[in-house]
Amino acid sequence: MKLNGSLLGKSALCAFVIAAVVTRCSTTGGHEAMPVKAARSQAESEFKTVVALAPGTWPDGVPAPVPNDCTVEGRKGVQFTCFVEADAPDDPKRLANDAKKHWTDQGYELTETEKHIDEATGAIYAVVAKADGKPSASMSASKIRAHVYVNSICVPGDPDEYR
Structure with a gap:
């Protein structure tokens, strides 16, 4: 697959970079570990809220x-990733700005x-949101494609139990 210079490659690269940034930033941050079900539920709730913005x-x-x-x-941990993609x-x-406003209102620190x-x-608009004790999240959007990622906090557990 040719990635350099292709539209698919640029979108995939953007999505990969955002996912990598978000994944690395979702740990408990030294706080008492959240139960696995709570971490999953928190990520799902944030994901559904962001998707409902549009x-x-x-x-x-x-x-x-x-x-x-x-x-x-x-220790071995589990982290839940929620992802959705939309064409055109x-x-x-506006998608990125709506997510930015939501995450700002929720107390997240943003990178845009x-x-x-x-x-x-055209332009790719991207927002990455991080906050202690909350799932990390990102949105990227261009006139070709849009993505939303939400990653739960990494909590002690075995991911194989949830596959």
Whole structure:
């Protein structure tokens, strides 16, 4: 697959970078470990809230969270990732701004980027949200595609029990 210079490659690269940033930043941060069910529920709730900001943009039905391996305080942990993708959103900048406003209101620290790629893709708007004790989240959107990721806090547990 040719990634350099292709629209698919640029979208995939953007999604990968955001997912990598979000995943690394979702740990308990030295606080008492949250129960696995609570971490999963918190991530699902945040994911559903963000998707509901733009009804009609995302496919019907919310995908189930995917359990992933992580390490928390030197122990095996589980982290749940919620992800959805939409083709050709109506207003990518509005999508990112709505997520930004929501996460700001919820007390998250944000990292934002806006980068013009080319005429076909236009600008990619991205927001990454992090806060202690909360799931990390991100949204990226261009006129070609949009993504939402939410990663639960990494909590002690075995991801195989949830697969």
